[in-house]
Amino acid sequence: MIGRITGLLLEKHPPLVLVDVQGVGYEIDVPMSTFCKLPDIGNRITLHTHYWVREDAHLLFGFMTEQERTLFRQLTKISGIGARTGLAILSGLSVTDLHQAVVSQDSIRLTGIPGIGKKTAERLLLELRDKINPASVLSATGTVTSGIGRDILSALLALGYNGREADRALAQLPEGVTVSDGIMQSLKFLSKAK
Incomplete structure (x- = not known):
């Protein structure tokens, strides 16, 4: 090797x-x-x-980076995604952008890449969902920077909310909120938003 x-x-x-x-x-x-x-x-x-x-x-x-190689290896393990398609995906999206698309389940970002149709994009999102750590994209999104925010986000994602919903809920939280209060306030916000 x-x-x-x-x-x-x-x-x-x-x-x-x-x-x-x-x-x-x-x-x-x-x-x-x-x-x-x-x-x-x-x-x-x-x-x-x-x-x-x-x-x-x-x-x-x-x-250039270890993260790109790791993501390339994850992509090529998905059925129907070969090396050329993996390179195309990494050419069209940065590692951070792809992570954000997976966490927020944003298939539109993926369909903008040549050779990626709607079904392939949905399969990619499904396959990568459990392999992408939501905390890895937090600093890039700018939504959450503290450990408390990461804990709240992880809890919301574990409860089944997607990244976009969790981001909206986190944006409305006041400064200095505790983890338990943040989760409760986020759940109230999300229940009203539906």
Whole structure:
């Protein structure tokens, strides 16, 4: 298994890059999120990689961050999502955006990616729902930054509310609310909103 590549960037032809590692040139497919962060040709780079073996090919995929690679691996475990579709998803959405889409069950964001239809988007959301930690997207959404807010959000999600409903409920909470009061106030707000 090839887990990481460090070497000189020799060529960039989206989505393919060529990296020289001590005289051996590795062709690596990367999502556009990684491609846009690459340095100029001739500079040293490190990519987290995933080695893919098929009957007809051995492929190497590279990612700027460990989170991208982890998400790519989760995506390609879903039935009907291959490596090319996984790269397309990561090219169309950042890791944070995809996490937010999963937590809020927002299929419209996914259908905006070429090759992802409504049914595929719904399957992705269903399959990833239990694999995405809601707390991992909190700091990116800007809605919740405290540990108390994360606890309230986790409780609301565990009770079956989606991310969008939980975000709305959290936005109406006063500063300095305790976890138990925050949950109670959020539940009252959500019961009135329905």
